[in-house]
Amino acid sequence: MTRLFNDPAAFADEALEGFAAAHRGWVRPVTGGVVRAAGTPSGQVAVVVGGGSGHYPAFSGLVGRGLAHGAAVGNVFASPSARQIRSVARSAHGGAGVLLMYGNYAGDVLHFGQAAERLAGDGIEARTFAVTDDISSATPHESAKRRGIAGDLPVFKAAAAAAEEGLPLAEVLRVAEHANARTRSFGIAFSGCTLPGADHPLFTVPEARMAVGLGIHGEPGIGEEPLPTADEAARLMVGALLKELPEDVAAPAGQRAAVILNGLGSVKYEELFVVYRKVAELLADAGVDIVDPEVGELVTSFDMAGVSLTLTWLDDRLEQLWRAPADTPAYRKGAPAAQEPATEAAPAAEDAEDTDDTRVPAATEQSRAAAATVLAALNALTDTVDTHADELGRIDAVAGDGDHGIGMRRGTTAALRAAVRAHDLGAGAGTVLVHAGDAWADRAGGTSGALWGTILRSLGTRLGDQAAPDAEAVARGVSDASDAVRRLGGAEVGDKTMVDVLVPFADALTEAAAAGDPLTEAWQRAAVTAEKAAAATAGLLPRKGRARPHAEKSLGTPDAGAHSLALITRAVHGVLPDHPLDQH
Numbered sequence: 001m002t003r004l005f006n007d008p009a010a011f012a013d014e015a016l017e018g019f020a021a022a023h024r025g026w027v028r029p030v031t032g033g034v035v036r037a038a039g040t041p042s043g044q045v046a047v048v049v050g051g052g053s054g055h056y057p058a059f060s061g062l063v064g065r066g067l068a069h070g071a072a073v074g075n076v077f078a079s080p081s082a083r084q085i086r087s088v089a090r091s092a093h094g095g096a097g098v099l100l101m102y103g104n105y106a107g108d109v110l111h112f113g114q115a116a117e118r119l120a121g122d123g124i125e126a127r128t129f130a131v132t133d134d135i136s137s138a139t140p141h142e143s144a145k146r147r148g149i150a151g152d153l154p155v156f157k158a159a160a161a162a163a164e165e166g167l168p169l170a171e172v173l174r175v176a177e178h179a180n181a182r183t184r185s186f187g188i189a190f191s192g193c194t195l196p197g198a199d200h201p202l203f204t205v206p207e208a209r210m211a212v213g214l215g216i217h218g219e220p221g222i223g224e225e226p227l228p229t230a231d232e233a234a235r236l237m238v239g240a241l242l243k244e245l246p247e248d249v250a251a252p253a254g255q256r257a258a259v260i261l262n263g264l265g266s267v268k269y270e271e272l273f274v275v276y277r278k279v280a281e282l283l284a285d286a287g288v289d290i291v292d293p294e295v296g297e298l299v300t301s302f303d304m305a306g307v308s309l310t311l312t313w314l315d316d317r318l319e320q321l322w323r324a325p326a327d328t329p330a331y332r333k334g335a336p337a338a339q340e341p342a343t344e345a346a347p348a349a350e351d352a353e354d355t356d357d358t359r360v361p362a363a364t365e366q367s368r369a370a371a372a373t374v375l376a377a378l379n380a381l382t383d384t385v386d387t388h389a390d391e392l393g394r395i396d397a398v399a400g401d402g403d404h405g406i407g408m409r410r411g412t413t414a415a416l417r418a419a420v421r422a423h424d425l426g427a428g429a430g431t432v433l434v435h436a437g438d439a440w441a442d443r444a445g446g447t448s449g450a451l452w453g454t455i456l457r458s459l460g461t462r463l464g465d466q467a468a469p470d471a472e473a474v475a476r477g478v479s480d481a482s483d484a485v486r487r488l489g490g491a492e493v494g495d496k497t498m499v500d501v502l503v504p505f506a507d508a509l510t511e512a513a514a515a516g517d518p519l520t521e522a523w524q525r526a527a528v529t530a531e532k533a534a535a536a537t538a539g540l541l542p543r544k545g546r547a548r549p550h551a552e553k554s555l556g557t558p559d560a561g562a563h564s565l566a567l568i569t570r571a572v573h574g575v576l577p578d579h580p581l582d583q584h
Contacts, residue, residue: 012053016073017029027064030070033050033072040069045172050102051073051108052076061329061330062331064327065328070092075407089124111449132145135185150308151185154260155312158179159172182314188212191306203397208227209224210226210228211223216299216301218304218403230275233275251287253286255289256290258292258294264304266304269295360428363430366468371429371432375416375423378415378416381572388567389409392564407448411441430463451498454488458481458483458484474513475513497542498562501533527569531569533562
C-alpha cells in the first residue's frame with residue numbers, strides 16, 4: 001500500500017513536483033506536466049505522451065532526448081484533462097506540430113481528442129494516437145478496443161526516434177501506427193494496489209491464485225488460475241503472445257523482437273530476472289532473436305504484484321528506432337550527444353480561459369441571484385457524492401477498476417471550489433457553471449471528468465449570465481448536455497453508461513417544462529425518471545468502457561456512472577424549493 005503521503009488529493013501534484021525537482025537536468029515543470037528542460041529543437045515534431053499518475057516511470061519519466069518531448073500527467077489513475085494536455089503540448093511545440101500519444105482508455109481518448117481540437121484552434125497541427133497492445137482486453141477482430149499497457153514504451157520510442165530524425169508529423173504518426181501494429185502484451189497479477197489514503201486495495205486476488213490478463217488500473221482479467229511458479233508464469237505469457245502474431249509475421253522462427261518484462265510495482269527485480277531466464281529460453285526455442293531486452297519497472301500500477309510481457313516484432317526500420325539512443329530520467333539507451341544545458345524557456349502563452357479566474361463577464365442581478373442556486377446545487381451534489389463514494393467504487397469494481405467514487409469526489413470538490421470563487425467575484429449562473437465544469441474536468445480526469453465537465457459547461461453556456469433561468473431554459477441546457485455527452489463519448493441508450501440516465505432525464509425535463517411545470521416540479525418528475533433508468537441499467541450488458549470485456553460480471557449491478565447521475569439529480573432537486581431559479 002502507499003504509506004508516504006500528505007493529503008491524498010494532493011498526492012499526484014506533489015509527486016510531480018518532487019519528480020521535476022529531482023530531474024532538473026532533463027525536465028522542467030509546466031502547467032499539467034513536464035517538458036524537456038532544453039525545449040524541443042526548432043522544426044522538430046513534438047511527441048507528447050500522457051496518462052494518469054500511479055504508473056511511473058510512465059509517463060513523466062520518459063521525457064528526454066530520444067523519447068518524449070513532454071508528458072501530461074493526470075491525477076491518480078485518471079487521464080489528464082484537455083486543458084492540461086493542451087498546456088503541455090503548447091510548451092513542447094517546436095513549430096512542426098505535435099503527436100499526442102497515450103494508452104487506449106476512454107478518458108484519455110476523450111481528453112486528448114479535445115486537446116487536439118483546441119490546439120488546432122491555436123494554429124498548432126496536432127494528431128492523436130492510442131496504443132492498443134493488451135491482447136487480453138479484446139479479440140484480434142476488435143484490436144482497436146484494446147488497452148494500452150507496457151507496449152506504450154516501444155510505440156512511444158519508435159515515434160519519438162522518428163521525430164528526432166526530423167521526419168514530418170504525418171510520417172511520425174505512420175511510424176507509431178506501424179510499431180503499434182507489431183506490438184503485443186499480456187499480463188498477470190497476484191494482488192491489487194492500494195491508492196493513497198485508501199484503506200483497502202482496488203481489487204483482491206484469492207489466496208494462491210493469480211488474475212490473468214488484468215489491466216493496469218485493476219480492471220478484471222480474463223480469468224483466474226492457480227498461482228504459478230516463475231517458469232509456469234513465463235510459459236503462460238510467452239505462449240499467449242506467440243499464439244497471436246501480427247498479420248505480416250507468418251511464424252516466430254527467424255523473427256527479431258524487442259522484449260519487455262515489466263514489473264507492475266511489487267515484484268522485485270530478482271524475481272523478474274528469474275522469470276526472464278525462462279522467457280529468453282522459450283523465445284530462443286521458438287526461433288526468436290531477442291533485441292535489446294528490457295527487464296524492470298516501466299509501466300507500473302502503484303504496489304500491484306504482477307508482471308507483463310511485451311513483444312514488438314521488429315523489421316529493419318523498427319529495429320533501428322528501438323536501438324536509437326535515448327536519455328530520460330527513467331529510460332536510457334546508447335550514447336546520445338552530451339546533455340544540453342537546461343534553459344529557462346518562457347512558459348507557453350495561455351489564454352484567459354486557462355489562467356485568469358480573477359475576472360468574470362458582466363452579469364445581471366437576476367443571473368447573479370440564480371448563481372446562488374447553482375452554488376447550492378453544487379454543494380448538494382458534492383455532499384451526495386461524498387456520502388456515496390464508497391458505494392460508487394464498489395459498484396464500479398464489479399466489472400471495472402473501482403475508482404468511480406474517488407474520481408467523482410475529486411471532481412465535485414474541485415467544481416465546488418471553482419464555483420465559490422466565481423460566485424464571490426460576482427459571476428452569473430452561466431459563468432459559475434462553466435468554471436465548475438472546467439475544474440471538474442481538470443481534477444477528476446478520466447471519462448467521468450470529461451463528461452461531467454461537458455455537462456456543466458453545456459448547461460452554463462445555455463443559461464448565460466443575462467436572463468433569469470426558467471424551467472424551459474434549464475431543460476434546453478440539459479438537452480444540450482445530453483447531446484454533447486453522446487457526441488463526445490460515442491455512447492447511446494442501451495450501452496450501460498450514464499447516457500442511459502441522462503437522455504431520459506433530459507427528455508422528461510423537457511416534456512415537463514413544455515407542459516408549463518415550474519422548475520421544481522419539472523425537475524422532480526425528471527429525477528424520478530432518472531432513478532428508474534439508473535436501476536434499469538442493472539439488466540444491461542455494457543458495450544462501452546472498461547467494463548465491456550467483462551460484461552457478464554455486471555449483470556444485476558447498475559452502472560456506476562448512471563447511478564451517480566441519478567443520485568445527483570435527486571440531490572439537486574432538494575435545493576430547488578429553497579432557491580427558486582424561475583418566477584413561476
